[in-house]
Amino acid sequence: MTPFGYARAADRADALARVGSGARVLGGGTNLVDLLRQNVEQASELVDVSRLEGAIRESDDGGLLIDASVRNATLAAHPLVRHRYPVLARALLAGASAQIRNMATVGGNILQRTRCMYFYDVEGARCNKRQPGAGCDAMDGFNRYHAVLGASDQCIATHPSDMCVALAMLDAVIHLSGPDGERSVPLTDFHVLPNATPQTETVLKPGELITGVELPPPSAAVTHSEYRKVRDRSSYAFALISVAGGLAIAEGRITEARIALGGVAAKPWRATRAETALVCVAPTPDAFLAAIREELVGARPLSGNGFKIGLAERTVVAVLGALAGARA
């Protein structure tokens, strides 16, 4: 670990000034401290934003405003999240362990980096994300956890967050502040696919800071939503496949379907094709399967993860089936 300085941001302006002069943003540290220790990342200055005001409040239109420094555990336990956005509470609770959820912040969760073991293996593996142009040892390596959607010949890593899968499904908007002022980006546009530049993971510009996340008012399919995570052990493991699903049904027909997938791509994957295919149809297992197959038409299995495609299909059918059954 190279030496670095540490400062606690006094307020948002102080944080922005420090980020502007090159400091790396430290939230709970659950990812960044590890990356620095493994020498995957280097920093000369850290600015700790985890003690900035962390409020969760209802917006004027009945949505929810969540400050970036809110801890994952706090957000998951909040009554408004549990009642109005159950998919988000469940996704947060599916992530990591109780200790890590107490530490991790919302902003840090959005910016966490892939858990691809080749990315972490500085001494022993080639990685285009860590060192552009070096090559990718995951391609012909142990790629059970890697992407089946949106990967490139440069990078097949996945985004590890559970929370972000729920946020993608909820049409969450990320609030950013930077040298040119404030702007907002939909969560689904915030992370980018690897293409030829896997080192670029988000649209965050130099000097910009995530200040918060806004959720629109809950629609019927959001109020009736769930998150299911399939993994190699029943707790405290990253997802092989995860599904955030929500359904609204009226008179035997789906009026609104929301689906996002985790563990499949370098970004949380909003399954818009599947959602479109489900509108106005009867909520049957066959319809769910046909819809998710439409989404997965472009899926490309690697040597070790072909099972993910079938697993994604079955998990979507199971989640939507449970939601439809609970509604009936």
Add this chain to the structure above:
Amino acid sequence: MSIRVNGMEVLPPDDARVSLLDHLREHLHLSGTKKGCDQGACGACTVLLDGNRVLSCLTLAAQADGSNVQTIEALAAESGALHALQRAFIEHDGLQCGYCTPGQICSAIAMAEELRRGDPSYVTLDLAAGPPVVTRAEIRERMSGNLCRCGAHNGIVEAIEDMLVETAA
């Protein structure tokens, strides 16, 4: 500013890279908190930070400045009398080598408080309902951040169950 460790005011380290875990063990000689993986995967280094369970290996000591840290050393009474959960761990064989035990116990004490507050877990069926019903499945899920390589998990769950029943009584 300073860190309050088990009621004692201590200075944060000069080097910002020092983890809270190394600060406790190497500088303050509080070796009860254990270093297992040092990368947030095992839970052996669990301590309470302002009452919340955290991993001291992924917490920079500087981040604890101005906070209260409680470690396993603060648990027993000054007379040496063990905490109810420490007694329950012995009673139920909740350990073999004992290396994960301080982290397990600190974690479980915070878990009891989370349950008392009514915080849900991934296995809580109805997230919108009131306080979750304490089941073995709930305890296992809530303690999944603490690994026991000896495989004493059954005894650990029984010990925690005992403490929760005793506290509720």
